[in-house]
Amino acid sequence: MINIVVKLNEKNLSTPEQIGETAKRLIEEKKFGRNVVAVVPSTELINGSLEKIAFSLSDSPTERELDAIHSTNAQIAASLLSIAIQKRGFRAHSLNGWQLGVRTTKKTAGHARIEELNGDVIIERFKKGEIVVVAGGQGVDEENDITLLGDGGSDTTAVAVAKSIGADRVEIYTELDGVYTGDPSTIQRARKLKDITYDEMLELSYLGSKVVHPRAVELAKKFEIPIVVRSSTKNVRGTLIKGEIEMEKNLIVRGVAYETDIIRFTVGYESLEKSSLANLFNTLAKHHVNVDIIVQSVMSEVKPTISFSIAKEDLANAVKVLEDHKEELGFQFADFEVGLAKVSIVGSGMVSNPGVAARMFARLCKENIPVKMVSTSEIKVSVVVPQDDMIRAANALHEEFGLAEELV
Amino acid sequence: MINIVVKLNEKNLSTPEQIGETAKRLIEEKKFGRNVVAVVPSTELINGSLEKIAFSLSDSPTERELDAIHSTNAQIAASLLSIAIQKRGFRAHSLNGWQLGVRTTKKTAGHARIEELNGDVIIERFKKGEIVVVAGGQGVDEENDITLLGDGGSDTTAVAVAKSIGADRVEIYTELDGVYTGDPSTIQRARKLKDITYDEMLELSYLGSKVVHPRAVELAKKFEIPIVVRSSTKNVRGTLIKGEIEMEKNLIVRGVAYETDIIRFTVGYESLEKSSLANLFNTLAKHHVNVDIIVQSVMSEVKPTISFSIAKEDLANAVKVLEDHKEELGFQFADFEVGLAKVSIVGSGMVSNPGVAARMFARLCKENIPVKMVSTSEIKVSVVVPQDDMIRAANALHEEFGLAEELV
Structure with a gap:
């Protein structure tokens, strides 16, 4: 029997009607003779108002x-979807996370990592013919505190669940119908x-494609679990993420x-001796x-100068850090340029x-687009x-690069 | 060091302001040098809307x-109060229930019963100087399903917690300031x-006094844990419930x-032989x-006739049961009287x-109040x-019986 893990989208759970539609779709999978685990992300059902109350009680x-x-x-x-x-x-x-035995590290820098997870709990439910609905993105640390996995937590739960039950694939329901x-x-x-x-998807994920979180892709790559990215609402063919492709x-x-x-920040030094990338x-x-x-x-x-790019939200912090540590870092000047963007091409080939890269620069040159910084990896520029x-x-x-032509 | 368990009232948590006031009050107890556990009941914070959603998904x-x-x-x-x-x-x-290791029976007829509870978790937190806030009325059964203790669940949690940590007393915060x-x-x-x-309180509780739930009083009696019933908002002397009083x-x-x-139902039989109380x-x-x-x-x-009293909500059911089993129960007629009420007096003395009882009947007779049924126990009429x-x-x-006179 085929086991699949479906990671739902927030939209799948946004209204009672959507919950009903999602229930139907999971039942379709079940009717095909598959064992189904649905992983639900945190939704906006109640979150907003409770957060407001919490912050009315304390600033921090x-x-x-x-x-x-x-x-x-x-x-x-998860309970509402089960009811539907x-x-x-x-x-x-x-x-819930603790019922599934999702043990995590302590939370640091906004997220905890999954250490283990008890897939047997799910296998037991399969034996009873049940569709299992898992609350994604959560676990319990060694002190029995509830931990959140942070960004991409539900994607990560889905892949970890798939590994623990030997699932054939993870299906990620998204607003688009593929990559x-x-x-x-x-x-x-x-x-x-x-x-x-996996590697291409990783690069695309890190570059801002919100389809699958890179943490989940990394985990899937490690365990060689195929991921299918597909529409959360329409039953159409999606995109398969796997190790090797033709x-x-x-x-x-x-x-x-x-x-x-x-x-873009630029930091200038009086001399090479005074500059230290590491510092x-x-x-x-x-x-x-x-x-x-x-x-x-x-x-x-x-x-000598060193340039580096940061995201907008880190600007104020970066300026402060450089000011506070000017002496110790030994640079002569620092300035920054705003109004920039990053454009990337990705491909294993x-x-x-x-x-x-040369072809990329030539085309940008032809288009009169100035290139301010360049970064390359094996499968990305x-x-x-x-x-x-x-x-x-x-x-x-x-x-x-021929992407606009018909692929099939 | 004195350990106390405070069972809060729904009102203590009904608004952010109330939560703040409740936090202050618990801190006062802590400042007195006491270890404090607060047990919170289920509130109406989010319940109503979620229940509506659940029932929009399924009738049952x-x-x-x-x-x-x-x-x-x-x-x-519990988290909001902790934040405050x-x-x-x-x-x-x-x-939460599972974090406190509250093991319960499976839920039957609307409630589960507490089987054990790990007080050491609380003792550990006391050592760190923490006020412990327990989500009342809940636990986990042998299948790791979340169970609710039903009516009086938070009161019962409070007494069970007190037993597990050897607390000096349970304080029940109520809208009244005592019994x-x-x-x-x-x-x-x-x-x-x-x-x-305890026994007097039990009789009063069963008779509809909503101050402390009889399940909790029974448990407190069994473990000889004193309960103080006091105001949820004012810091005034309450009523002490204990084993022996002067x-x-x-x-x-x-x-x-x-x-x-x-x-009141009355069932009549043709002859004594045909009547069977047991049946x-x-x-x-x-x-x-x-x-x-x-x-x-x-x-x-x-x-011969047998009369018995039931609550209004059981009327339709009782009529049906009697109709369905007329043959087998062998009675000749059955009728019922509505518009009745029960008045009780309670006292160990x-x-x-x-x-x-005689004095009670005499007074009611003097008041021209007809007595339709009588029931007595050792400490109640x-x-x-x-x-x-x-x-x-x-x-x-x-x-x-002199209750209207000054007691002190």
Whole structure:
């Protein structure tokens, strides 16, 4: 018998009608003879108002109690979905994090990590013919405190559940119906991919594609669990994420992604001796400034500079950290540029196809789009460009690498 | 160091302001050098709307899922109260049923019973100087399903917690500020009692006094844990419930209680041989008709009859049960009388004071109040009277037995 884990979307649970529709869809899977686990994310059912009450009681409620409150959200959604399934004559059984034995680390920097999970609890329910509904994104630490897994927590729960019960695949229900070569709302003739590798998906996820959280992709890659990204509402074919894929039409580049509100910092030193990459980035990291692209320029005739990009929300913090540590970091000046964006191309084929980056730069040059920073990995090239040029750059690259053509 | 368990009232948690006030009050107890456990009942914070959603999904949601949803209510309230305590610079720690290791039986007939509870979890938190806030009325059964303790569940949790940590007393915060000789809203010059025995409190609880649930009183009696009933808002002296008390002013009767909407059934038989108390009441019990007072009249010159009283909500059911089993129960006729009420007097002193019932009947006779049924126990006499005479009867008896006089 095939076991599948379905990770639901917030929209699947946003109204009683949606909950009913979702119940029907899970029952369809069950009728196909599959064992089904549904993982529900935290929804907005009750969260908003409770958070307001908590903050009316204290400016800074403790994380332990806030998490305990928030965890009830997915728990309630899991029970409601179970009720909707039962109403239609099928058996269902909700499981909270602690009921599923989801042991996690203590929470640090906004999230806990899953250490173990008792899949036998689910197997037992399968034997009774039940659809199992799991409250995603939560667990219990060694002190029996309720912990939240943070961003991408439900995706991660889904993959961990799949591993623990030896599921055949994880299905991620999303608002789109798969992984696209670019965001269909801005990229002309963006196409749905039939399949994509874990690594490509990871790069796309880190680049802002919200389809599957990178934590979940990493875990799926580690355990070699196939993920299918599909529509949360329509029953159409989605995109399969797995280890190795056969290239469709030998596409070297498989997707284009972009990210707005990038800020470029430049720090200049009097001399090379005074500059220390390690000092600079250790200090920034210690103060929770997330640095993305780093470019060091050392030329004999000019003074050395280090440039790095950060997200907009870290700007104030970054300025403060640099001011507070000017002496100790030994730099001469620091300035920053706003109004920038990052555009990236991703594809496993790049590894064996040199010249992809050069072709990218040539096309951007032809489009008169200035490149401010560059960062490359084995399967990705990212450039920082003026934000005003972002969509144009993404579309040009989408076309340049043949993504706008019919894939099938 | 003194350990106390405070069972809060729904009102203590009804608004953010109330939660703040309650936090202050618990902190006062802590400042006195006491270890404090607060037990929170389920509140109306989120319950209503969720229940509506559940019933929009299904006419008959399963009890397991409904209980899981309801349990979040007290859990959220416990976290919110903890946040309010922490905001004021004191340490607090919320505990859900499963975190406290509250093991219960499976739920039957609307409630589960506590089998064990891990007080060490609380002792550990005391060592850290924390006020512990427990979500009352809930636990976990052997299948790790969330169970609700049903009516009086939070009171019961409070007493069970007190037993498990060897607490010095349980304080029950109520809307009244103690146990009264009668309901102050209807009984003239009703007085607050300084103390009362478990048995007296039990009788009063079963008679409709909502101050402490009889399940909790029974448990407290078994473990000899003193209960103090006091105001949830004002810091005034309450009423102490314990095993043995010194009579205040030698009051034989300690309280007057009443209950509305009593129905008297009368079943008549052709002959004594055909009547069987056992058959009749077994059949009624099997069909969940709760019978209170039973009176059998057997006189040689008339045909035998059995009368019994039931609550209004059981009427339709009782009529159906009698109709369905007429043949087998062998009675000749059955009729019922509505518009009745029960008035009771309660006091440990009755045991050694014969003639209390006689004095009660004499006074009711003087007041021209007809007595329809009588039931006595060692420390209680109940009469069924016309509902229209109920308040007048209660006041007359309250005065008759000296309760209206100054107690102190």
